[in-house]
Amino acid sequence: MGRSVRTSPRGSGRALSEAYDTALLDLDGVVYAGGHAIAHAVDSLAAARAGGMRLAYVTNNALRTPDTVAGHLTELGIPTGADEVITSAQAVARLIADELPEGARVLVIGGEGLRVALRERGLLPVESADDDPAAVVQGYGGPELPWGRFAEACYAIARGVPWYASNTDLTIPGARGIAPGNGAAVEVVRIATGADPKVAGKPLPPMHRETILRTGARRPLVVGDRLDTDIEGAFNGDVDSLLVLTGVTDGARLLAAPPEHRPTYVDADLRGLLTGQPEVAGDAEGGFRCGGWTARAGDGRLDLDGDGAAEDGLRALCAAAWTAGGARGCALDSGKALARLGW
Numbered sequence: 001m002g003r004s005v006r007t008s009p010r011g012s013g014r015a016l017s018e019a020y021d022t023a024l025l026d027l028d029g030v031v032y033a034g035g036h037a038i039a040h041a042v043d044s045l046a047a048a049r050a051g052g053m054r055l056a057y058v059t060n061n062a063l064r065t066p067d068t069v070a071g072h073l074t075e076l077g078i079p080t081g082a083d084e085v086i087t088s089a090q091a092v093a094r095l096i097a098d099e100l101p102e103g104a105r106v107l108v109i110g111g112e113g114l115r116v117a118l119r120e121r122g123l124l125p126v127e128s129a130d131d132d133p134a135a136v137v138q139g140y141g142g143p144e145l146p147w148g149r150f151a152e153a154c155y156a157i158a159r160g161v162p163w164y165a166s167n168t169d170l171t172i173p174g175a176r177g178i179a180p181g182n183g184a185a186v187e188v189v190r191i192a193t194g195a196d197p198k199v200a201g202k203p204l205p206p207m208h209r210e211t212i213l214r215t216g217a218r219r220p221l222v223v224g225d226r227l228d229t230d231i232e233g234a235f236n237g238d239v240d241s242l243l244v245l246t247g248v249t250d251g252a253r254l255l256a257a258p259p260e261h262r263p264t265y266v267d268a269d270l271r272g273l274l275t276g277q278p279e280v281a282g283d284a285e286g287g288f289r290c291g292g293w294t295a296r297a298g299d300g301r302l303d304l305d306g307d308g309a310a311e312d313g314l315r316a317l318c319a320a321a322w323t324a325g326g327a328r329g330c331a332l333d334s335g336k337a338l339a340r341l342g343w
Contacts, residue, residue, distance in 0.1 A: 003238075005327050006262045008288065008319035011279030016242060016265065016272065017048040022217035023273060027059045027069070028173050029225035029247020030270070032076060038246045042077040044270035053273070055084060056215045058222075060201040060229060062089035062139030062166035062182065063111040083214070088166040088201030089139055091210035093117035095200045096164055100134050107131065107161070109153045109189075110139035110182075114166065129155035138189065138197065139166035140182040150188050157193045167201025169229065173248070203233035212237075223273070225249055227261035240264040242272060251314060251334065251343035255302065255321040258329045262322055268311050278312060280319045288319035295320040297332055304337040313341045 066085035073080040168183035200206040224230020225247025234241035243263035291312030321330035
């Protein structure tokens with residue numbers, strides 16, 4: 001039997017920090033933005049941890065080591081150990097180690113995070129295609145990564161060396177805006193070689209596997225701001241998810257989401273971990289109610305009536321849109337309905 005299609009956010013009578021044993025938290029857009037903590041993140045995470053929820057930080061950014069990430073979080077007021085940070089560098093290193101013998105040479109196109117992860121798995125990082133590598137691994141190397149590094153990857157791949165990528169996120173957020181991510185760099189090598197890499201990071205299974213192996217989570221909750229990495233990764237791992245509206249996802253994208261991008265829960269920010277989630281209920285006229293709002297799929301558009309918390313209105317709209325969209329994304333006009341909520 002196939003997986004059922006989600007047509008509404010789910011409610012929860014218990015605080016999410018009580019209903020799940022481990023929060024698997026994305027970083028950019030969830031915990032911090034531009035290096036600074038997002039509003040309510042520090043206090044919410046402290047309260048969730050004090051209540052018994054384990055916290056793990058799961059990032060597709062392969063540049064920084066877990067020690068560096070943990071240090072940054074600790075400076076922000078979120079005490080974190082390196083063992084609580086899981087990176088796509090670790091996921092891709094395990095993927096390579098599963099396929100190559102211990103001590104194999106791996107050509108690194110990226111930063112220190114990749115080198116540390118490879119050594120952890122007993123692999124030897126090298127810098128040149130002439131170092132007889134058994135694999136090429138590519139991860140985000142920061143804005144200063146020299147163009148010549150892509151050439152080294154191409155030389156090795158052209159000789160038949162297998163190619164791996166930590167992740168394929170096309171963009172990465174920064175203090176000045178959106179910059180090219182590792183996915184954009186992967187495309188450079190793909191265009192030049194005609195090859196395709198094996199990819200480890202979110203939303204693909206190797207990253208979820210790495211996260212579960214390292215945390216031992218039994219009832220994990222993925223917490224993220226991106227539909228195409230965090231929420232799709234939870235879908236692929238068959239676990240529940242919480243979308244927070246502090247990052248890149250806006251209301252229109254959420255309402256138009258196909259099934260693999262529909263979160264279990266939706267909330268404004270990380271305070272959603274500390275509360276239950278309201279139920280969305282259908283009515284006899286085909287509408288969907290949450291809080292003081294009622295949403296309906298009308299003639300080519302979504303309609304919203306009522307008043308109350310904006311998040312409740314968005315949850316009601318999600319139910320109307322996802323039900324109308326079924327196994328595909330909803331194409332109904334949501335502009336006026338979202339404008340009532342300030343989106």
